[in-house]
Amino acid sequence: MVFLLPGVKFDLDLIKKYDTRAPRYTSYPPATELSEIFTAKDFATAICNSNQRQTPLSLYFHIPFCQSACYFCGCNTVISNNKNIANPYLQHLAQEIKNTTELIDTNRKVLQVHWGGGTPNYLELHQVEFLWNKINRYFSIDSQAEVSIEINPRYVNREYIKFLRDIGFNRISFGIQDFNPQVQAAVNRVQPEKMLFEVMDWIKEANFTSVNVDLIYGLPYQNLHTFRETVVKTIALDPDRIVVFNFAYVPWVKPVQKMISEDSLPTAQEKLDILKMTIEELTHNEYLFIGMDHFAKTNNELAIAQSHGTLKRNFQGYTTHAETELFGFGSTSISMLEDAYAQNHKGLKDYYQSVLAGIIPTSKGIKLTQDDIIRRDVIMSIMSHFQLDKSDIERKYHINFDGYFFQELEELKPLADDGLVNLLTNKIQITDIGRLLVRNIAVNFDTHTRTRDTKFSRAI
Known part of the structure; x- marks a missing residue:
């Protein structure tokens, strides 16, 4: 995919409007x-x-x-x-x-x-x-x-x-x-x-x-x-x-x-x-x-x-x-399995103690729900490919996409009006200018962090 700049307007007011804090989505x-x-x-x-x-x-x-x-x-x-x-x-x-x-x-x-x-x-x-x-x-x-x-x-x-x-x-x-x-x-x-x-x-x-x-x-x-x-x-x-x-x-x-x-x-x-x-x-x-x-x-x-x-x-x-x-x-490392994530101890002392005890040095983690897994596929498709084919998600998880994500699609409409995303019958497409704010588009499908943004960096 080529990022085409001709005709793309870098509107500072638009960027500021959507440049809220959001995860980088290296995981969901x-x-x-x-x-x-x-x-x-x-x-x-x-x-x-x-x-x-x-x-x-x-x-x-x-x-x-x-x-x-x-x-x-x-x-x-x-x-x-x-x-x-x-x-x-x-x-x-x-x-x-x-x-x-x-x-x-x-x-x-x-x-x-x-x-x-x-x-x-x-x-x-x-x-x-x-x-x-x-x-x-x-x-x-x-x-x-x-x-x-x-x-x-x-x-x-x-x-x-x-x-x-x-x-x-x-x-x-x-x-x-x-x-x-x-x-x-x-x-x-x-x-x-x-x-x-x-x-x-x-x-x-x-x-x-x-x-x-x-x-x-x-x-x-x-x-x-x-x-x-x-x-x-x-x-x-x-x-x-x-x-x-x-x-x-x-x-x-x-x-x-x-x-x-x-x-x-x-x-x-x-x-x-x-x-x-x-x-x-x-x-x-x-x-x-x-x-x-x-x-x-x-x-x-x-x-x-x-x-x-x-x-x-x-x-x-x-x-x-x-x-x-x-x-x-190693210390602080994160494992990312299909249905669970786990992070090792950050401090060397705690990390060493666990290893010496023969224990996996896990300090925290999360077991993913089916909803997490579905939303991860949606978010990662948006983040990686700037588009989402609804039918792919429907076939894989046996859901009706528009029904499952009714609220999210409603909340994307203002972003569509501002030219960041195209909401088509069977697809969601991120526009050229929307790619700069792709994290702030993906966050609409995030039920974990979307209402609390203070921990994350800004997109721009």
Whole structure:
């Protein structure tokens, strides 16, 4: 799907009208609905049910450590220059893998593996190899699996990149955020342009299958001119995928953001101009607007999956394997099964205690109802494909769509009047301008969070 800008009006008043807070819908129900009522025992039961389905697996491994704090960051991280703290974490992570795989049918093929953080390349090479070997010992990774890792480009060299490729990683992601030195200094993420291009050269030399880079708009001292330079330089890097995040300034939630002066942030109009320019530049340079904040080249797996109707969202964002169930390992990690989600303890102390006791380190979770599952399909179709075929939902769940969602369809009519969505007899279609506010369209089908929006970021 191509995001066509000609004729699309970026109306600030319209954007403001609908730019309320809403979940990013990397899951439905959102992670905010996970509850401590859901226990490790409940998750063990969910795993047993998952084994009966025999769906293939996606695995996520969380490395929480960073050497320094990025002031824009909203992740759960541990900041330390003492690399020794990673050793006990890896030992407990290996034990968690062993404990959990006693419940998982490990004959199920693993189609995706992802290491996230934090900073996965915080680990030394021998530590990377240790964890890699543990994963391969307990899981059957498909020979064609997507194996990806996030890196901080400030802490790698050519040898490290080559090692990652040789050991088995075939996809890689790194954060640019902004090329501008003033912006980088303001967010405590100084990484010279020459270094970023050098890291990309190493990645291409190592022949990674796919490269993803991240940008962030809304950071201090950004303006239309400087961010255009960042976009142009990013296009010159020639990544396969580009994610352009909206900076959510929530210092009352993430105290590290107090290091950023609110006065230094771009205005709402400036942010809108930046977003419009970014979409124009990327779509005019052979990147397709996949959805939310993701862009991909036309031959990239995300674009192909979207055209085939198999694109999906999970806690890692957009993914190409809709058929997998996700198991997360490490502190804060979230598992996403067909009918249950579970999150590990965030604190290392609690995480370590559970692992040592031989208990799955579940701190909270949720068991999905049939209504949750139906609404998830609706919301994920809207989020991933910008349209919904009502008959697909009716056949799958044996319901009358218009009757089941009568109230939701009524509440979408004002959005249709404003040109965000087309309500057809058999389909719901999101318009070009509606794609910018797709979260705020999807929220109409959300019975968990739609009436309380204070926990979520704004779309624009």
